[in-house]
Amino acid sequence: MSWRETLGVTEAAGESHAHNPHNAQKTAMQDNSADSADSASADAEETASRLLEALSDACRGLPITPAAVRDALALEDIEDWRKGEITRDTLAVFARSLVQRREMERGKRPTHYTERATCKHCGPIWLWFSGEVLGCPWCWNRVADRPIPRPDAVRCQDCAHFQRTDHPHLGHCAKGEPEAIAGLWDTDRRYCERYLPHPEPGDNDGSAGSEYLTKGEFAK
Ligand code: SF4
Ligand SMILES: [Zn+2]
Known part of the structure; x- marks a missing residue:
C-alpha cells in the first residue's frame, strides 16, 4: 500500500472545490494527511498499550517484564496478535519459554530436563x-x-x-x-x-x- 493510501490522501485529491480548487485541494490533502497520521499514531499507541496489558497477564509470576517479552516479539508476531491470531495462552507460553531460555543461557537446567x-x-x-x-x-x-x-x-x-x-x-x-x-x-x-x-x-x-x-x- 502506498503512503497516499495509508494516509487517505487519494480520496482527498479526488474531491472538487468550487472556490480556489487548487488551494482547497492542497489544504484538504494536508489536513487529511495530518488527521490520518494522528489517527495511525493513536492506533499504534493503543495497540502498544493493549499488548503490554496482555503481556502483563502473560508475565504474571514470572521473572521477566512485559517489555522484555514485547522486545522479543517480531513485528509479524505483534501484527498476528493484533489480528487475534495469537491468544493470551500462547503469549503466556512464549513468556515462560523466554524465561527458560534465559536460565539455560546461564547454564541452569530446566526442571523437566531430567x-x-x-x-x-x-x-x-x-x-x-x-x-x-x-x-x-x-x-x-x-x-x-x-x-x-x-x-x-x-x-x-x-x-x-x-x-x-x-x-x-x-x-x-x-x-x-x-x-x-x-x-x-x-x-x-x-x-x-x-x-x-x-x-x-x-x-x-x-x-x-x-x-x-x-x-x-x-x-x-
Ligand atoms: S574437559 Fe578438560 S580440557 Fe575440556 S574444558 Fe573441561 S577442563 Fe578444559
Ligand atoms: Zn547440542
Whole structure:
C-alpha cells in the first residue's frame, strides 16, 4: 500500500472545490494527511498499550517484564496478535519459554530436563528424553560459548579444548578451567561445563546443531 493510501490522501485529491480548487485541494490533502497520521499514531499507541496489558497477564509470576517479552516479539508476531491470531495462552507460553531460555543461557537446567542424553556437538547433556541427538537446545550455549550443565563426568582427553604438553598424559585447558601447575591428567574424570567433544571428520563448525534447532525440533 502506498503512503497516499495509508494516509487517505487519494480520496482527498479526488474531491472538487468550487472556490480556489487548487488551494482547497492542497489544504484538504494536508489536513487529511495530518488527521490520518494522528489517527495511525493513536492506533499504534493503543495497540502498544493493549499488548503490554496482555503481556502483563502473560508475565504474571514470572521473572521477566512485559517489555522484555514485547522486545522479543517480531513485528509479524505483534501484527498476528493484533489480528487475534495469537491468544493470551500462547503469549503466556512464549513468556515462560523466554524465561527458560534465559536460565539455560546461564547454564541452569530446566526442571523437566531430567534425562541423560548425548548431543553429537555438545557431549553429555540433560534433556527431557534420553538417547543420542544430532542437535539440542544446549547447542545455543555451545555456539555462544556459554556453560552447559552435565549429567556425567567427562575426560579431558576427549575434549576439544585439551592441549597436550610433551608429557604423555598431561595437558592444559584452553578454556582456562582450574588445573594443577603441572596441568590436567588426560584420563581423569571431572565435571566440566566447558567440555566439548572433538569434532568428527566432515563436521562443519558445529552450526548443524543450530540449524536443527531452528527447525523447531527442540522447542520445548
Ligand atoms: S574444558 Fe573441561 S574437559 Fe575440556 S580440557 Fe578444559 S577442563 Fe578438560
Ligand atoms: Zn547440542
